[in-house]
Amino acid sequence: MVTLIILPFLIAKTRRLAYARGFSEGKAFHDQTLRLQLKEAEQALDRLRVELQRTEQTRDVQLAARQSNIDALKGCISELEARIMSYTGMPVTKTDYEKLVSASSTMRLAQRTFKALKTEAEAARAGTQVDVIDELARRIHSQLRNTPASVANAGSAA
Known part of the structure; x- marks a missing residue:
């Protein structure tokens, strides 16, 4: 009988030990x-x-x-x-512009001379060159007007 009383405690203790061992x-x-x-x-x-x-x-x-x-x-x-x-700095100066205007007037004189001599081919060629020189002079003049005076005059000394 003692065995039957202790057996549930032993089983419970063994179960707790097994659970603790399994848990660990x-x-x-x-x-x-x-x-x-x-x-x-x-x-x-x-x-x-x-x-x-x-x-x-x-x-x-x-x-x-x-x-x-x-x-x-x-x-x-x-x-x-x-x-x-x-x-x-301006690559051209007022002096350059004036020289172009002078060359243009010289070419116009040459054109009139060729017309008077009745050589139309040379007169036409001189007229074309006058137009080119005048266009270049206009561009230089507008560039000179758009730049400050100190820059335009600085090139005339050179």
Whole structure:
């Protein structure tokens, strides 16, 4: 009879011990699984860090190349600006304009002379040249009017 009384307690105690042992083994298995997952995640993180470092190095190389291209282009721009600024002075002056007007009047005289001598071909050619010279003189005159006086007069000294 004593056995029948103690047996339920022993079974309950054995059941609790089995449950506790199973629980601790399950917890250990779960911890081991989490450690493996953490190790894999750390390895993946290390791979990503290495890839990030490679990407940063590539970016730095590309950035340096682009910066050198930008510097080269800026140098080219500066050189072109210097060239343009060297041409900002008027290439023609008021004296040049006056000489063109004088040449035009001389060509008109030549045209009238050729007409008087009844050489129409030379008179026509002189007339065409007068028109070209007059057009050039008009363009120079308008350019001289549109530029400041100091720039226009600076070329007359040269």
